[in-house]
Amino acid sequence: MTTASTPAEVVRPREVRTAGEASRTTVAYLRHAAGKLGGAAVSLLAVLVTSFFLFRILPGDPVKAMTHGVPTSAEQLATLRRQFSLDLPLWQQFTDYCAKALTGDLGMSYQFRAPVGELIAQKVPATLLLTGVAVVIYSALGLWLGTRSAWRHGSLGDRLNTGVALTLWSVPSFWLGLLLIIVFAVGMGPIPGLFPTGGMESGDTTGFAYVLDVAHHMVLPVLTLVAVGYAQTLLVMRSSLLDEMGGDYLTTARAKGLRDDVVRRRHAVPNALLPTVTMVFINLGHVAAGSILVETVFSWPGLGGLFYQALSVPDLPLVQGLFVVFAGAMILMNLLADLLYPLLDPRVGR
Template identity: 75%
Template sequence: MTADSNPALLDTEGPLGPGADGDPAAAGLPSARGPRARDTRAYLLYVAGKIGGAVVSLFAVLVTSFFLFRLIPGDPVKQMTGGKRVSAEQLAAMRKEFGLDKSVMAQFLDYTGNVLTGDFGTSYQFHAPVMDKITEALPATLLLTGTAYVLYTLIGIWLGTRTAWRNGKLGDRFNTGLALTLYSVPSFWLGLLLIITFAVGIGPIPGMFPTGGLESGGETGIAYVLDVAHHMVLPVITLVAVGYAQTLLVMRSSLLDEMGSDYLTTARAKGLRDDLVRRRHAVPNALLPTVTLMFVNLGTVVAGAILVETVFSWPGLGGLFYSALSVPDLPLVQGLFFVFSTAVILMNTLADVIYPLLDPRVGR
C-alpha cells in the first residue's frame, strides 16, 4: 500500500509532522508540552515554597536577634562609661539617647522598622553606624574565610574521592581517621596549639609566624601582600583542617553509595578504565550532596569564624562580634547576628533552588 492510496499516512507523515496541521493533539497523540509545563509549574511552586520558608526564617532571626541578646547580663550604658562615676541624670540622658528608656516592645518595633530600611542603629562602643562597622570589617573576613573555603573544598573533594575509591585500604583508613579527629577538635583549641607551636615556638621548633593580626604595618606593594599572607598562614590552616574533614567525610559517604550502582558495572563492562569510570560517571553523581554542603559552607564565609578570628586577633566580623558581646553592644550584636543568619539562610535557599536542576527527582 502506498502513501497516495492511504490518506491517513499523508496526515501523519506530512512535512508538518503528525496530524494535518502539525499538532500532536490533533492526531490524538500526547503532547510533549504538557509534561514540560507541569514540570515547570511544579518547579516554580517548589521555588516559591523555599523562598517563603526563607522569608519566615528571616523574620524569626529578626525576632531572635532582638530578644536573645537582651538576656545578656549587664547594663550597656554603665559599660560605656568605663567604670567612671556618672550621675543618675547622665545615665538617664544616655539611655534616652540610645532609646533604652522605652519599653521593650517599643524598642522592638523601632528596631524592626529600621532594619527594613537597612538601618541597624548606632554602635554603643564605637559611636558609628552598625552597617559602617560591618562594611569595614567584612573584607578581612572574606579574605580569611574565603581563602580557607576554596582550599578545604578542593582538598576535601579530592581526598574524599580517593579514599572512597580505595575503600578499606591503608590510605582510606588513615585519611578517614584523621578527618574524624580533626572534625571533632574545637577550632579555637587547634588555633591555640598552632600559635604555641609555630608562633611562639616550642622545643626545637622556632616561632615562624605572627601570633595574630592582619599585618605588621609599614609595608606597601608586594611586601604588604606577602606580610598579609604571612599573617594568614596559621588561621587559614586552622579553618582548613576543620573544614576539609567535613567535606571529605560527606564526599566519601556519597561516593561509597554510588559505587555499587549498576551503571558503574555497565561502564566497566564496556571496557572503560577505572579512572574514567570514577571521573566521568561516579563522581558527578556523588557530588550532589557535596554541592549542598558547599552552599551551606559558603554562607558561613560571610559569617566568618568567630572563635578563630578571636584567637588570632583577626580584624574581621568574628572579632567584631566578640568585642560587641563583651559590652554588650546591642545594636552591633543584633546587626552582626542578622547578617550572619541571613547569609546562611540565603545560601541554603539557593542550594535548595539549584538542587532540582542537578537532580530532577527533587522538587517534582
C-alpha cells in the same frame, strides 16, 4: 486511499510532547523555587525576632558598661538610656528595631558611637579574605580526598585519610589555633617562630610587600580553618559516594566497557554531590560570619573579632546587626543550594 505522512507530521507529536514535558518541568521548578523563597522569608523574620530577644537576656547593663570607670550620676545614666531608647517599653523597642532593620538601618553602636552598618562594612573585606580563601581550599581538598577514599575504601590510604579527618574534625578550632601559635609563631624546641602571632599586617609595608605581609599573617589562621573544614567535607563526600557505589547504574556503565575512572567521574560523583553541595553552600555562608573563635585567637580584624568585642559589652545594636548578617548569609546560601538541587537532580522538586 491513504497518503504517506510527511516528515513534519511525523515529528510534530514528539515535539508537542517534548514541549509539554518542558513546560511541566518549568512549572514544577517555579513551584519549588516559590516554596523555598517563602521559607527563606519566614526564616529571615524569625532571625529578626530571635536577634532582638535573645541578646536581651544577656547579663549586664549596656549603659553601665559604656561608662565603666567614669564617674556618672543617675541623671546622666538616665540620659544615656533615653538617648539609646533603652527607656522605652520592650514591645516598642522591638517594633522600632524591626521597622528600621527592614529598611537596612541596623542602629547605632553603643560602644563605637557609629552606625552598625558602617562598622560591619569596614570589617567585611578582612573576613571575606580569610574565610573565603580557607573555604575554597578545604572544599576542593575535601572533595578530592573524599572521592579517592570512597573509591578505594578499605585501602591503607582510605584508613589513613579517614583517621586523620576524624581526629581533626573533633579538635576545637580555637585549641588548634593556639597550638599552631605555640609551635610555629612563638617557637618550640628546635622549631623557630616562623609566623606572626596575630593581626593582619605589620603596618610598615606597601605595594607587593604589603601583599606578601598579609599572606604571611594569613598562613596560620587559614591552616586552622582548612584543617577542620576539609575533614568535614572529606567525611561527607566519602559517605555519599559509598552509598552510590552499590547502584545498578554503575554496574551497567562498567558492562558497557567504560573505564573505571570515567565511571567514577561521570556517573558516581555527580550523583553523590547533593549532600556535599549543601555543606559547601553552608560553608560559603560561613564566609560572611568568618570564624569567631579563630579570628579572636589570631586577633584578625574581621567580623568574628567585632562580634566578640560587641558581645563583651554587650553592645546590643552591634550584636543584633552581626547576628542578622551571619544568619542572613546562611539563609541565602541554603536558598541557593535548594534552587540548585533540581538542576543537579531533576527528581528533586517534582
